[in-house]
Amino acid sequence: MARTIGSNGTRTAEAIRQAGVKLIYKHGYEAMSLRQLAAEVGLQSGSLYKYFENKQNLLFDIVREHMEDLISKAEADLAGVADPLARLKAFAAFHLRYHMTRMAHVFIANMEIRSLEDEHRATIIAQRRRYEGLLEDTLRRGAEAGVFEVREPKVATYAIISMLTGICMWYRPGGRLSQEDLIGIYTGLVVGGVTGAEEAVAAPLPLEAKASMATSPAARTPKAKTKTTGKATAKRTAAGA
């Protein structure tokens, strides 16, 4: 029988990718074994090595491609939107929609950064920073324009992204509230947070003070120690401990 378009190899590669996402999401990267993965796609575990160099690279590929997808789609969505408030709402809506749609990928990208080796993690963190930049720039411009009450755009960026990303910890399709309902609720919280309520709580901050933050939240994630011997699985050491 003739090969179907997209060779078996291509199809197997795709199956492995999908099964990998599923299993890492379910069990975690460390806890997923390649035997499991191979069984999921109907192969022997040794055969997987036709499709990736090693387990670490499978994870890296999944996360990197996810980040590329996330960034390009976000940039496309915000492309024509100039007004800061409109951009903020568009960002929030995009982020939420994306996170409700591709929960497994998002979950992995957030949880398994610690399982990436140094170099790979650096790549992903750079992508993350670029993505965060979309929001940070918007907040900064809105603040300059006087429409947002945001004195620390970086902090606000982290806060807002944490809030929005949190949705994939509990959201399930088919619930009482539709995706659009939820987008409405979350956007309300975000917009309310950055417009005009702030003075009610906080005293003016000393802007000239030394920053209390790392250059990015990403820097907080544990860093793998340099691989040393043999085939040993790379272990990670956290910067912050």
Added chain:
Amino acid sequence: MARTIGSNGTRTAEAIRQAGVKLIYKHGYEAMSLRQLAAEVGLQSGSLYKYFENKQNLLFDIVREHMEDLISKAEADLAGVADPLARLKAFAAFHLRYHMTRMAHVFIANMEIRSLEDEHRATIIAQRRRYEGLLEDTLRRGAEAGVFEVREPKVATYAIISMLTGICMWYRPGGRLSQEDLIGIYTGLVVGGVTGAEEAVAAPLPLEAKASMATSPAARTPKAKTKTTGKATAKRTAAGA
């Protein structure tokens, strides 16, 4: 020479607990080996079993005691505060301060729920729900009193807690912004979010519609399948896959 005060056993137990927190924070529970842990406290790995039943129980003990501490301190902090807005601010301040102070414990409690066995996870999730209840009740009462514009207190609870918890992903002591600065910023975002900006964005929600959420975000964390045969190490399966 006589035994030093606070027998070796007690001190070793404490050292193991602390090293455990440190290593799980750095490497993750799955990636931390008991040999590593033993080396960290200057023991043979087998000797650790004087101090815990098994690796899983070490994790559970750490997380459970952390949650107990978190809850009791939170309840103490909110004890006399009746006014919804004051309670909200007190909760935010407590949560942030706690998370900036005990980052490793908090990080572990959030990240390693997936590594807990069924029963243990259920215990922790129940504690989490109780903690979330402190905020949810406050939001609900504030909404009833007309001081908060919150139509979905549960969703708002998840959103706010996600935002506040996010601080331990990037905060480092000694930065430009003091803990109190950051508490000011975050509290501003939270209070702004729940007071009066919402109508600007979202259409009224159909309150009677079917819920789109699990009973708790906790339910999203992967659930271990029931142990079936033999001595096999328990693996986890995610509810959502």
Added chain:
Amino acid sequence: MARTIGSNGTRTAEAIRQAGVKLIYKHGYEAMSLRQLAAEVGLQSGSLYKYFENKQNLLFDIVREHMEDLISKAEADLAGVADPLARLKAFAAFHLRYHMTRMAHVFIANMEIRSLEDEHRATIIAQRRRYEGLLEDTLRRGAEAGVFEVREPKVATYAIISMLTGICMWYRPGGRLSQEDLIGIYTGLVVGGVTGAEEAVAAPLPLEAKASMATSPAARTPKAKTKTTGKATAKRTAAGA
């Protein structure tokens, strides 16, 4: 070079089985380590797991296959023999010959029942009962026919089988007495025992009295307690203690 006929896998499996029998016979199941076994067949210990699920199953497979072999050969040997005395002699001869030929298997099947987990032990005990049934039925029919003086066929069955099985505690091929010599001697003891000498010793037994025996000698072997928690290696508890 092409794979040798009978793939390596098949040959390795057979080598493992044989080495397993040899080492369990020599050291006992508990005392045999899988490292020993692997070394015996020239493998790493982990590689054994291509060939059995775990150590316990290796033992079970060995014992179960032995019992199947024993039963089927015994049934074949007795197939056409109707006369009770002839059947008794045929049984004794078969049992002795088998036990002198496959001493290691027999020894293991008798000694290591205690090392089997509950379910496995139940299977083996059922097989043992079936085998014993061959003798018991013969004794019973012989007693009914008046050719045997056997008032308690079950007790006599246990006694005779114990006597015959005992041969594998001391027999070695190449000794002064041939297998056929020994069969002659043992058969004489057995036949003499069940034909007509009994009244010389014992007073008539109250047949209606309550039995003083377990349903089978097998039931005397220690029974593993039901596995309860975690991954703990199953220990055994004796029924009679």
Added chain:
Amino acid sequence: MARTIGSNGTRTAEAIRQAGVKLIYKHGYEAMSLRQLAAEVGLQSGSLYKYFENKQNLLFDIVREHMEDLISKAEADLAGVADPLARLKAFAAFHLRYHMTRMAHVFIANMEIRSLEDEHRATIIAQRRRYEGLLEDTLRRGAEAGVFEVREPKVATYAIISMLTGICMWYRPGGRLSQEDLIGIYTGLVVGGVTGAEEAVAAPLPLEAKASMATSPAARTPKAKTKTTGKATAKRTAAGA
């Protein structure tokens, strides 16, 4: 409070001995851990070493003392009995009664010979031989006197002892048949076996032929390899493999 007569130490020693018998009977020597044993008598496992040199010696002490008891009681029972048939019956009755009464000790002495180190096993086997000698001499004298039809007293000895010993594989007190009932049945089998039925089955044996047996069944039990290094638990190698 004053010490009771028989110091605590003496009582503890006795408790350890009894618990040891119980646990070795239940689990087997290899499978019994000293932690279990210590727990059974309410001690820490390290404290056991006040009462024995090591685990191996505990086993040896138990078995040796059992054998001494067995032999001295048997010799006492047979002391005044001269007539071969009476001696045979007395031996059988004694052996059965003893085995029904002290099943655990007997079981251990039979099953755990393989777990004894070389030297210890040699001691026990010598005792066993002496015990067997009581029966063998009786058979020999009976044969010489023409009252027994036994051409191979050694073989008959092994056969008879195996048969009688087998009772402790299935007997339980409180069953339908009393100890005396069972003694009657077994004695009938034994006496019948050695009196006059033999010619019915076997052709005369060539007495001058080379023996097909080891000097004692005991020699069949595995022999421990010489202890080699450090504190390593001694492993055993079977002579017959």
Added chain:
DNA sequence: CATGAATGAGCTTTCATTCAT
């Protein structure tokens, strides 16, 4: 007499990975 902390060796089992076929 007994504890309790610790050792060091060894166990069964799992894993990522390799490679001849």
Added chain:
DNA sequence: AATGAATGAAAGCTCATTCAT
């Protein structure tokens, strides 16, 4: 493109044993 046999390392855990107190 895939198999299946095997490796070598490491994991969690248990054990008999020691010894200062």
